[in-house]
Structure formats: structure tokens, C-alpha cells
Amino acid sequence: MFKSDAQRKKFITAMTHVVLITLSLAFIFPFLWLLDTAIKPIEETMKQPPVWIPKKLQLNNFWDAMKYGSEQVGYIPFLVYAQNTIMLCVLTVTGTVTSNAIVAYSFARLRWKGRDFIFAITLATMMVPFPVLMVPTFALFRHLDWIGTFRPLWVPAWFGSAFSIFLLRQFFKTIPFELSEAAKIDGASEWKIFRQIILPLCKPALAVVALFSFMGTWNDFIGPLIYLLRQKTYTLSLGLQAYQSHAGGTEWNLQMAATAIVIMPVLILFFFAQRVFIKGIALTGIK
């Protein structure tokens, strides 16, 4: 079929690109359609055949989407949701990084009785499905009278999580133990070794954990759904539902504009921290 090997190679490369471009379009199209809908007037969202390029760019959709529902409640819900979400992200990210770094240091670099056994159990807990914990954890927080507050959503982050401990431990173990030994001979305490030697060397791993924790909180839906009761305490994930009208007549342009605003920070973060992401995800696949 092919005159030479070079020709055959060229053909295969070309075919690979054709397949990849087609699939890329399929993957990216929903997001383009989202943006396209977000900048249209409502009439144009309901035209058949669809309007690809809006006649009039309606950029104030974004502002209208944020103000959506503000007359009924007397404040701008979207901004309150954003504020709640950002606050939760700050609390969970600092908590996750702090607690897991400390705990992972213990599992990676200190010897104590029962350490390996507890670490094995820690790994096993990753298999426990969230639905099992949903009810008893709710009951626990209800005893503490925390339902309706933000506490159920951020306090646990300050007590470590199996996945982050595992990830950081792997990284901490790669730092030469001679460094710790030398510092110990100089009379440094474990805390000092941890703070001044190990942590500065482990910034890339801490970045991965911080990033995953941010994404987890920003994207979390079920946690806020269970624990937050009043609209004023909602997060963006919960708020996005408010545009849906089950009676029909959803304002899709505003819904898409609001969705675009919620997606944007994650995308921006990805473009700036692409290396951290790819490395972090690759790390999760390593046993």
C-alpha cells in the first residue's frame, strides 16, 4: 500500500492528528457552547436553527447572573456564595497542608511502635465509600450542634486525610536521612528539623496537596448539600442550582454565565499550575 516506510509513517501521523483533532473538538465543544450561550440575549438561546454568533454581544449577562435573585433576598446571592466558598477553601487548604505535613513527617521519618500497622489501616480507609460515613457523620455533627454552620466542612480538614498523608509520605521519604541525622547531632529538635529542613525541600509535594484540597472544596457539592441549610451560607456549587426552574423557562444564558464564572478560577489555576497538576495526578497512580 505504501511505497516506503517514511510514507507509511507520515500517513499514520496524519491519521493520529485527524483522530485527535476530532476528539478534541468533541471535548471542547460543550465549553464553547457554554460561553456562546452565556453572551447571548435570551431570545437567541431559543432559536432554531441555533444562533452561532450572537447579533449583539450581551456581556452584562455575567453581571445579571450574579445579581440573579437579589430582589427577593436583599443582597447579591452570588457574591455571598463566592465569599463562603473562598473562605471554606482558605480554611480547608491551610488545614489540609498543615495537618498532613505534620502527620506525614511522623509516618515517613520517625520510628514509633505501631507506625506501620496504623499506616496500613490509614491506606485501607481510602476504600471506605463516602455514603457509609454520610449518616453517622451527620449524626455526630448534629450532637455537636454544627448543622447549618461551616464547621462540618472545614474542621475535619485539620485532622489529616489518608490520601494526602500517603502522598506526602512518599515524598518525605525521598529526602536523604543524613540531613536529619546531621541536624540532630547539632542539637536540633524534631520540630526544627521538620520546619527548617524537610518542609522547604518538599514544597512541590505540598503544592500538590494544596491544589487537590482547593479543587476538592471548590468543586464539593454533597458536603454543602448535607450541612448547609440557609441560603446565606450556600457555596457556589449549591448556588448554581438556583437558576434551574422545573416549571420550564430557565434563563439558560444566565445559567451558563454563572457556570462560566464558577469554572473560570479552576481553569486559570490549571493554566498557571499545569505542571503541579500533571505531576500530582501522575503521583496518584504510583503504588
Next chain:
Amino acid sequence: MNRKKEGIAGLMFAAPWLFGICAFMFYPLLMSIYYSFCDYSVLRPPVWIGTANYVDLFHDEVFWKSVGNTILYACVSLPLGMMFGVGLAMLLNSNVKGMAIYRTIFFIPSLVPMISLAVLWLWMLNGDYGILNTGLQSIFHIKGPNWLSDPTWSKPALILMSVWGVGNAMLIYLASLQDVPTSLLEAAELDGAKAWQKTVHVTLPMISPVIQFNMVMGIIGSLQVFAIPYVMFPGGSPARSAYFYATYLYDNAFLYSKMGYASAMGWILFLVILILTLGALKLSNKHVHYGGA
């Protein structure tokens, strides 16, 4: 003396987690076993009723419906996603130009909040103005189904969306494909192996630990599918065709206040996941190749 000091420091450093695992893992797990044998509505203290919850579940039609839906969803979306993920990763690994751009595009859907995907797809699959059906009509002259209100098509819609979210697994495959030593592939080539022979006999065995890992994660994840169907198909409508295990569990706990019943469902799920995971590990350990790179 030093060993003792180190031991104390070790416990002090581990203390947050030792507390955390007890408070947020062991205690809830134990309580959940207890609740599963109780009539418990949160408002009143739990009352012991023995195995009644489990017996009721066995006779609960909605329970079996949700079990069936979940199994069907998992059995189609999981293998489909794995094939798609490995396939994409292999295409990207073949030294094409612009790999980083393609990689980014395929990854974006698994990056953004699930809830935003749910509303985006509600719009794309909309019965009147959905762009997907408009596209099917104008390009292929096919009249698209009513994805959101036809019981036959709600699950295919969700499976389609799950394939679209394959990026995360793809990145893991890609990372491990890049670790396959080229010397092995070159050796196979010298022995006259064709492209597909290299794939089947060298590449796939080399990345098999990662395939196994993604399979286990996939089983755990797809049996717990919640947010997207919860938002897109309220109450599992149409005709409970999109009512999944986790959505029914959630409704029992927080809509019907049947916390004991929900706990029993939780434990059944946990046991099933445990058995499947161990099974998957054992079964595929025969075929998984460790070592090498």
C-alpha cells in the same frame, strides 16, 4: 533514650491524624453499624429493631431498581472509560506534535466542578433547544431522543457524560506510558514485532499496574455516582431510570429521615465494594506485571 524520645515525637506528630481517624472514621463506622440495626430518624434517639432494615431492603422494589441502575451504569461506563482512557493516552504518547494542548483539552472536563457539568449538559440535552439533538438532526438527519425525559435514554446520557470525563484516568495512563522503557520497545522491534504486537506484548503488560489501579478506583467511583444524576434527574426521574444507589441512600437519609435504613444501605455498599475490590486485585494480579521500570 534517643529511641524513646523519637517515639514520643512520632506520636505527637501523628496525633492530629490519630484523633482524626478515630473521630471521623472509626467512630462513624461503628455508629453506622449500630444505626443500621435501628429505627433512627435523627430527631429521636435510635431504637433497636434488629435486622428489620436489611429485611425491608430485600423487599424494597426501589432499592432493587437503584441497584440495577447502578450496576448497569458501572458495567458500561467503566470498561468504556478504561478503553477510551488507554486509547487516548496511547495516541498522545505516539510523539505527536501539540501533545500538551490535546492533553489539556481532554483533561478540562475532569477539572471543573461536577455541578457545572451537570447544568451544562442539562442545557446541551435540553428537549427543545438542546444543541446535541440539533446537531444530530442537521448533520446526520437523525432525530435525537429525549435524553432527559425518556427512561431508555437517561442512562446512556449519563454514560456519555462519564466518557467525557475520562481525562483524569488518561493522565495517569499517559504518565505510566511515558515510563515504559524504550529499550524494551526497540528490542521487540529488532525481533520483528509489529506495532500491535508491541502494544499487546510490551506496552500493555508494562502499564498493567496502572490499569488495575484505575479499574479499582473506577469500581469504587462508579458505584457511588451521585452529584450529576442528583442534579440532572431529580428523584431519578423519568420512571426512576436514573435513580442510583447513592441517590436513593441520600434520599432515605435526608428526605425521608430513615437514617437506620440508609445506614444499612451504606454497609451493603461498603461490603460490595470491598468484595469487588479484593476480587479485582486478586483476579488481575495474575495478569498484572510488576517490576521493570
